[in-house]
Amino acid sequence: MTSSACTRPTLGQPRSARPARLGCVLVTRRIIPAAAVAAAAAAAVGMSACGSSTTGAAPEVQAAADRPDPVVVRVPRLTGGGSLEVGSPAERPTVVNLWASWCGPCREEMPAVEAFARSHPDVRVVGIAIDDTTDSAREFAREVGVTFPLGIDGEDAVGDGYGVTGLPTTLVLDRAGRLAATWAGPVTAADLSRLTEPLVNES
Numbered sequence: 001m002t003s004s005a006c007t008r009p010t011l012g013q014p015r016s017a018r019p020a021r022l023g024c025v026l027v028t029r030r031i032i033p034a035a036a037v038a039a040a041a042a043a044a045v046g047m048s049a050c051g052s053s054t055t056g057a058a059p060e061v062q063a064a065a066d067r068p069d070p071v072v073v074r075v076p077r078l079t080g081g082g083s084l085e086v087g088s089p090a091e092r093p094t095v096v097n098l099w100a101s102w103c104g105p106c107r108e109e110m111p112a113v114e115a116f117a118r119s120h121p122d123v124r125v126v127g128i129a130i131d132d133t134t135d136s137a138r139e140f141a142r143e144v145g146v147t148f149p150l151g152i153d154g155e156d157a158v159g160d161g162y163g164v165t166g167l168p169t170t171l172v173l174d175r176a177g178r179l180a181a182t183w184a185g186p187v188t189a190a191d192l193s194r195l196t197e198p199l200v201n202e203s
Contacts, residue, residue: 058191061172061181061198070177071161075128075151078137084126084151087161087177093199094124095192096171098164100132101140106168109186110144113170116189117148123196128153130167174199 072087086096097113099106110127117125125148129137137152158164162171162179172181172195181195 059181059183059195061195062179064174064178064202067174067176067178067180070173071179072177073153073157073161075153075155075157078129078134078141078150078152084128084149086126086128086171086173089177090124090173090175092122092124093175093180093196094126094173094177095196096158096173097125097127097187098130098158098167098169098171099127100130100167101136102132103167105186107140109168109188110140110146112187112189113192114144114146114148116192119189120193120196122200123192126151128158130158130164172196172199174202 070087070089072085074083074085076082077084086094095113095116097110099110101107113125113127117123127141127146127148127150129150129152132152134152137150141150153159162182166184168186170183170187170192171179172183172192174180180199183191183195
């Protein structure tokens with residue numbers, strides 16, 4: 001499903017000057033050609049720009065020795081004040097779901113992310129709204145009944161830190177805060193279970 005709202009401009013510039021987004025491909029400050037981004041994402045993770053399934057292989061968890069150094073990102077919490085931090089060492093692996101209230105595939109996948117969070121207390125789940133307004137993001141979270149911590153990124157911190165080019169995207173981090181897997185497109189509870197199980201079992 002492709003949401004018409006996927007053509008909204010990105011943050012970080014006045015709206016009249018911001019580059020357009022094609023499909024659900026975010027054209028960020030680095031201005032990556034949309035066609036190249038879509039082709040690379042589809043080849044890497046078997047998803048189209050707006051997350052429709054293809055016949056490609058799903059992403060695998062990187063071996064511990066191959067994971068990059070942690071990238072610490074801190075954004076404001078969506079509710080309650082304070083900040084939400086990802087990329088720091090933690091007692092549990094972390095799932096970071098990146099979404100927006102205007103993104104159709106994000107709205108479709110959120111109940112599955114919530115179900116996973118409720119059924120997997122051994123995994124930390126957080127969500128970060130991208131290129132969204134606080135009121136719209138809060139309203140959507142209330143509609144779904146999201147119980148895990150939420151933040152909102154209005155400064156491209158996540159996109160810059162993790163190279164995110166489209167929504168929805170889910171990042172899976174190990175206990176050291178290192179990126180172990182990236183899922184571009186809608187994710188299911190079963191997908192999250194498969195990606196996080198090896199990290200839960202790591203010593």
